Structure formats: C-alpha cells, structure tokens
Amino acid sequence: MIICVSAQDKDPGAKVDPRFGRCSYFMFFDTETGEFEAVKNPNLSANSGAGPQSAQLVSSKGAKKVLTGNVGPNALGTLTAAGIEVLSGISGTVKEAIEKNK
C-alpha cells in the first residue's frame, strides 16, 4: 500500500506539514518496498482550489492513506471520493507518522 504524508521538506526526517492542500511536499511511502518518493506540491501558491488539486495528485500516485495535520472540506471530499483513508491531527516527523499509522 502507498501512504502519503504531507511534509515540510523532502526527506523522511522532515516534520509533517500541518496543512494538506498547501503543504510543501508530499512524501509517498510504499509499505511493500519500503521506499520513499518526494513530490514538490505544485499547488502551494494556487489562488484557489489547492485542496482538490492536491487530492487529485495524491490519488494519481495510487495512495490509499493520507497522514496530515489538517485537511479542508473540499480536499476531504475529493480524497473520500477517491477512496483514500484520511488521518488528520498527525504531527512529528514523516517517519514517525508512518511507523505509528502503517
């Protein structure tokens, strides 16, 4: 399964970004291979609709679970429609978040 974590930087030791739609990076972790992939968030400075666009990106990467600090209503609606489980209120580092919520 692929887990996506909103992150403030592009490495596993980075802090979880409290925002989903406008986080700095998306960190994708593949539980089968143990590999990380960092994707810079192109929606960081979008005028509007950063949430749904970020959710679309996360869905296109095949993620089935999202770990983040806080997720807005439009992003949550999109993630849910895409069949992605969302866990909010997550803090600490990306690695810790994955360890606790695999």
Place this chain on the structure above:
Amino acid sequence: MIISVASGKGGTGKTTAAVGLALSLDNTQLLDCDVEEPNAHIFLKPEIEKSFKAGIPVPVVDRDRCSLCGKCASVCKYNAIAVLPNSAAGSGKVLVFPQLCHGCGACSMFCPKQAIKEVDRPIGNIETGKKNGLLFAHGRLDVGEAMSPPLIRQVKKLADTSRTVIIDAPPGTSCPVIATVKGSDLCLLVTEPTPFGMNDLALAVEAMHKLKIPVGVIINRCDMGNDKVETYCKNRNIPVLMKIPFKKEIAKAYSKGSPIIEPLPQYKKEFRSLLKKIGALTRK
C-alpha cells in the same frame, strides 16, 4: 459615453457624486455595480420594473461521454474540477466545485469528448427601473457568494450607450472594481483630503493607469484635512474636476437619504460643468 465613479477609500462620496451627476444631466442611465452593497437606489428612489436572477455557467459532466482524460481539470485556472481515474467505486469520478468556478468556459471548450455542458448557477439578482427619464439598474449578490465580478459584468451588459452611462463602483482596487471600470471612457475618483483619502487615491490612480483609463478627481469635504491630495494631483497632472465642501446641508440631506441636488439645486450646474470637463478630457 461611460463614466465610472470609483475611489480607493470607502465612504468618500462615490454614490453622492454618481447620483448627483445622473440627476443633473438629461438622457442618463445609472448602473450601481457595487453588487455586494448596492445603495444608489436609496438616494434615487427609482420605480423598479423588472427583477431577474443572474447566474454564472458552471460545468456539468456527462460521465457516459467522459474518458477521464483530465484535460478539464488541467485547463481550469481556478482548480474547480478534480478528475479521479482511480476512485473508490473503481469507475473513476469527476468532481466539480461550483463555488470555485468563475464560469470562464475553458473546461467545456477543451473537452475532447464534448462531455461538458454548462448550466447556470444563480449568484444574484438584477433589478431595473426608472426615475422620471433616467434609466436605472443594479445587481444584488446572493448572501454567501464570494465572487461578484460575473454579476457586475451582467449589470454592465445593460448599458445603453445612446445615453450618458454613469456607473457607481464598489470601493477598493481589487477584482470587483476592475470588472466595474473596464471599458469606461473616464473614471471619476472621489476622495477626501485626509491621509486615508490620499493613500487610497494613489492606489486607485495606479490601478486606472494600468487599465489605461483616464481619470479625474472629485475632492469631497474639500475644506477639511490637508492639501496633500491637491499637491499630489498637481504633481501628477491629474485634473481635479470638482470640489464639494463639508457643509451641514449636504450632511443633513445625506442623513435623510436625499440626493445632494435636493437641498442644493445649484449643484445641478456644478455637475453639468463637470460633464463638460469630462467631455473635454475624453476627446483628447
């Protein structure tokens, strides 16, 4: 001719000037484009003849035709569409966020399968009417709507250019103001001689220069504050076309919702000479 009446700062007297001007001339039309808080009708007291809903076109996706290619989402500047090829149900989904949609039509234009049709989503009301020979129209944005420019543009479509069209703009320098003043032959900027009036006048002048719309300034409550507005206009070669003093009769009329020319009919002459000055400026 289209004359818009704007200001950077709110409460400087835009509506006072716009209504005064409209009532002093023959063959005029007044459009109140401050659709978030229209108030020119309070001064004018027009007879409303028609009222109709105004909307913006938002996309509706026909899933039988849609191939989930994602073109619509990628061309949408406002991120109002999300395409999910791997959705929960397995068949893919297209989500539309109507509140984010500006009604530009790019999604339906670029859809390779012609799977998108546009349906009007109501965002407000337009009312039209008359006051003696003067034509009047204003827009009223629905509560909870965030975007006024689409409604403003529809009010402006009613402009009858065989008349002198006077448009009352919202305050500020953001999108609603830009949507309102675009296409005007001249923009009257109403200000007051205070540090606040000065600050926001400079912003409005810059915005109008960017739009290449000629400006003229009206200084309201001209006998208070300081002379910085006048110095600024002089240095920048911006014509001060009219000055309205800080008078008790004017304030009294305002407090009763009466236009300035009711207690002070001599202002009709002032407004007519204002139109002449505007005519001279726009012919340049």
